[in-house]
Amino acid sequence: MNIWLVMVLGGLITFGMRFSFIFLFGRFEVPETMRRALHYVPPAVLSAIIFPELLIRNGSFDITLDNTRLLAGIVAIVTAWYSRSTLLTILIGMAALFLIQWIL
């Protein structure tokens, strides 16, 4: 599918969700289960992307020391845990990747 079509449809869906209750006010309530489920969207989607990014190299599972992205990723996870800073996590993670690639 063309990237522009993807963006337009993705944008329309996003707008539709933002507009939904503002438009339909008073006719529906958000069910409690959905309210609760929404808290788990970020950790679920983000991990679903991060795990394969770090653990699968060239199509197969790789937890050896040759997997430089996994090692740098672990450094980034520790950084994020202690700093809670997006910028610092990216900078240290990238620096770790350079360093590890340079050493190995």
Place this chain on the structure above:
Amino acid sequence: MNERRNNFIEGIRSEIPLLLGVFPFGMIYGALALNAGLSNAAAQMMSSIVFAGSAQFVTAQLVKDITPGLVIILTIAVVNLRHVLYSASLAPHLKDLSLRWKVLLSYLLTDEAYAPSVLYYEKEGSSEYKHWFLFGAGISLWTTWQISTAIGIFLGAAIPESWSLDFALPLTFIAMLVPVLKKQPMVAAALSAGITALLAYSLPFKLGLILAALVGIVVGTMLEGSKSTKAAQ
């Protein structure tokens, strides 16, 4: 007229601290979207068509991984589902506005515009012009997002490919994920989604991503549910 302006300016003022965080984020998005293979125009237009930070990062990642369009759209929908809650939460405050205002404010309704506005509305009660607050917060965020994206695209074009800039995308996701892992159900949601994504990696059309996200959401929700029922007993 004066109250209109005051609300508008108050909205912008409340947004300024958030803008400081948004600006580098927009630049990173611009640079990474380019690196993921989007054209300059597509990277820039996504910031105005979709106008949702995390969904744009995720889209860039999926475009890089050559994901089918339908799966990307589905993922955008899941990632942005929380906006339904914002819409529900602000709806009573906006119910008397014209359709034109409702459309405009809905388009501008991001996490960063919602947060200060809902606080203001709950505190302020009923000013006839309080929607100007949301408009001020939303439009200042929108402008910042477009400009920072443009600068990111400009700078991103100058970064050599040997820098493995694409790795900054998963790093951004790590930075977003780790701080929310405070409670057990959150950790369980993250782990179950991650493991499912690995097991389902070879599913066609990258459907493993959607499956993994759903597994994580269900696991987290059920764990929280069973905990709160235990607590109630």
